[in-house]
Amino acid sequence: MGRVRVPSPDEAGAARTPAGREQRLAGQRHAAQQGPHRDAAPSAPGGGGEPATAPGAGAVRVPGPEPDWQPATVPPYHVGKNPVSQVSPWQYAASFYRIVAGLTPPLEAVAARLRLEVERTWEELGEVDVALFRIQGAEFALSRFVHHEEPRLFVWLNRSQRDAEAALDLLLGTLGVGREAVAFIEDQADDPSGTPG
Numbered sequence: 006m007g008r009v010r011v012p013s014p015d016e017a018g019a020a021r022t023p024a025g026r027e028q029r030l031a032g033q034r035h036a037a038q039q040g041p042h043r044d045a046a047p048s049a050p051g052g053g054g055e056p057a058t059a060p061g062a063g064a065v066r067v068p069g070p071e072p073d074w075q076p077a078t079v080p081p082y083h084v085g086k087n088p089v090s091q092v093s094p095w096q097y098a099a100s101f102y103r104i105v106a107g108l109t110p111p112l113e114a115v116a117a118r119l120r121l122e123v124e125r126t127w128e129e130l131g132e133v134d135v136a137l138f139r140i141q142g143a144e145f146a147l148s149r150f151v152h153h154e155e156p157r158l159f160v161w162l163n164r165s166q167r168d169a170e171a172a173l174d175l176l177l178g179t180l181g182v183g184r185e186a187v188a189f190i191e192d193q194a195d196d197p198s199g200t201p202g
Contacts, residue, residue, distance in 0.1 A: 078127060095126040095135045095148070102146050102161035105169040107188040110180075112136075112149045112158050118180055125151070140179050143172045157188065169193055 074087035108115065112134055116123050121136040132151040139145070144163035149156045162172050173190070177183060 093126040093128060095124075095133060096128050098135075098137065098146070099128070099148075099161070101163060102144075103164055103193070104159050104191050105162045105193070106160040106173055106190045108147075108158040108160060108186050109188045110158065110182070110186055111156070112147060115147060115158065115180060121147075140175055143175055145172070145176060 071086065073085075075085040077087055077089045077091035078093075112123060115121075116136055119136075119138065121138055123134050123136050125132060125134050127133060130150060133148050134151060135146060135148045137144070137146045143166055146161035148159045148161065160173065160176065162169055166172050169191075173187070177186060180186070
């Protein structure tokens with residue numbers, strides 16, 4: 006391993022001036038251009054400069070959609086020619102939650118209070134705005150259908166949370182509001198699994 010050259014006091018002083026700094030940066034740029042780049046793809050055998058490709062890794066052209074296929078996100082699903090129906094992240098996540106209540110304040114006010122990011126997605130009934138969050142270990146989701154005339158704010162609770170009343174009180178307390186903000190409470194008594202009827 007070669008010895009490291011320590012700059013002289015005069016060289017160190019010169020490097021502190023604007024001209025010295027510019028000269029040092031120019032030297033670094035030149036060295037970077039001359040040395041091999043770690044991220045560069047290996048050349049093909051024969052030095053042609055093209056990246057090497059694995060055998061059988063040629064580009065395969067995927068044809069466009071069939072003319073009679075509807076978009077995969079368009080409900081009602083399983084109606085039409087497209088064999089694919091796309092599932093939104095919210096549709097997937099909702100299977101882990103149950104509706105416990107509805108709130109009267111708008112989603113924008115609740116999200117602003119809690120500093121939440123609201124995401125727009127979809128489900129079978131149309132576009133929906135959703136926010137998923139935790140408060141002291143309780144996992145909540147808020148959802149609102151985008152195009153409904155009376156946008157209700159649904160409160161969802163993770164199915165692992167047994168005490169829906171305590172969780173709702175926790176949410177309301179964090180929001181700084183009381184039970185007057187509750188539009189309805191979902192009756193969970195008839196369904197031990199917590200699945201809304």
